[in-house]
Amino acid sequence: xxxxxxxxxxxxxxxxxxxxxxxxxxxxxxxxxxxxxxxxxxxxxxxxxxxxxxxxxxxxxxxxxxxxxxxxxxxxxxxxxxxxxxxxxxxxxxxxxxxxxxxxxxxxxxxxxxxxxxxxxxxxxxxxxxxxxxxxxxxxxxxxxxxxxxxxxxxxxxxxxxxxxxxxxxxxxxxxxxxxxxxxxxxxxxxxxxxxxxxxxxxxxxxxxxxxxxxxxxxxxxx
Numbered sequence: 001x002x003x004x005x006x007x008x009x010x011x012x013x014x015x016x017x018x019x020x021x022x023x024x025x026x027x028x029x030x031x032x033x034x035x036x037x038x039x040x041x042x043x044x045x046x047x048x049x050x051x052x053x054x055x056x057x058x059x060x061x062x063x064x065x066x067x068x069x070x071x072x073x074x075x076x077x078x079x080x081x082x083x084x085x086x087x088x089x090x091x092x093x094x095x096x097x098x099x100x101x102x103x104x105x106x107x108x109x110x111x112x113x114x115x116x117x118x119x120x121x122x123x124x125x126x127x128x129x130x131x132x133x134x135x136x137x138x139x140x141x142x143x144x145x146x147x148x149x150x151x152x153x154x155x156x157x158x159x160x161x162x163x164x165x166x167x168x169x170x171x172x173x174x175x176x177x178x179x180x181x182x183x184x185x186x187x188x189x190x191x192x193x194x195x196x197x198x199x200x201x202x203x204x205x206x207x208x209x210x211x212x213x214x215x216x217x218x219x220x221x222x223x
Contacts, residue, residue: 003034005036009035009037009058009059009062010062010065012033012034012035013033013062013065013066013069014065014069016031016033016066017066017069017070017073019031020069020070020073020075020079021073029201030197030201033066035059035062037055037058037059038052038055038056038059039089040055041054041055042089042156042157043089043156043157043158044156044157045155045156045157046089046091046092046093046155046156046157047088047089047090047091047157047167048091063083066081067081077177078177079176080174080175080176080177080178080179080200081174081175081176082172082173082174082176082193082196082197083171083172083173083174084170084171084172084173084190084193085170085171086170086190087159087160087163087168087170088159088165088166088167088168088169088170089157089158089159089167090141090142090157090158090159090161090165090167090168091142091155091156091157092142092143092144092155092156092157092158093155093156094142096142096143096144097143097144097145097146098139098143098144098145098146099145099146099147099148099149100145100146100147100148101147101148101149102149123164124162124163125191125209138161138162139161140161141161141162141165141167142158142161144156144158163189169187170190172185172188172193176200177220177223178199178200178219178220178222179218179219179220180220183218185217185218188214189210191208191209191210192210192211192214192215193210194208194210195208195210195211195212195214195215196214196215196218196219198215199212199215199216199219200215200219
């Protein structure tokens with residue numbers, strides 16, 4: 001079904017759980033849940049604000065609601081749950097905002113101010129796609145560009161920086177028959193998750209920037 005941001009988080013969890021009340025032949029093989037918190041609060045007040053902590057606490061309760069519902073139905077140990085974030089967050093409350101309206105038309109940018117980050121961009125797979133524009137601008141960590149100066153934008157949080165920054169890291173927590181209990185894996189790029197899911201579902205998967213050897217390195221053999 002199309003995403004509807006007005007649906008309360010608790011209702012989203014309960015809707016997902018309701019599918020497990022169907023006859024076994026009708027239970028979907030793959031379900032997704034999305035919560036826009038704490039990303040929403042992070043953008044508004046920055047990642048270190050109490051509002052973000054409260055949002056994380058709320059999400060923690062929702063995960064407990066999901067697990068409790070699966071346990072009540074006796075299927076928790078048979079279901080794979082993968083909890084991920086799509087990015088980290090860094091605060092820009094220390095005057096690292098750049099307003100385009102402050103830049104006069106006559107300002108010239110010396111050649112020495114321009115750096116060629118082609119190797120970095122190749123790491124980000126910015127090539128061979130109609131979605132990638134001819135010119136890419138990458139900001140230093142914590143900086144943010146806004147069209148116009150407004151008081152509401154003076155302090156908050158942002159993401160979208162080089163994913164090599166520690167602040168851009170996020171979570172990967174998984175449970176299920178193919179995951180060992182208490183196992184920690186080294187950091188990896190989010191592009192690997194697609195192949196992990198495809199391997200668990202036993203589907204071939206489309207060509208992508210992940211490695212098919214990665215799932216074999218973290219998943220248990222099929223029973």
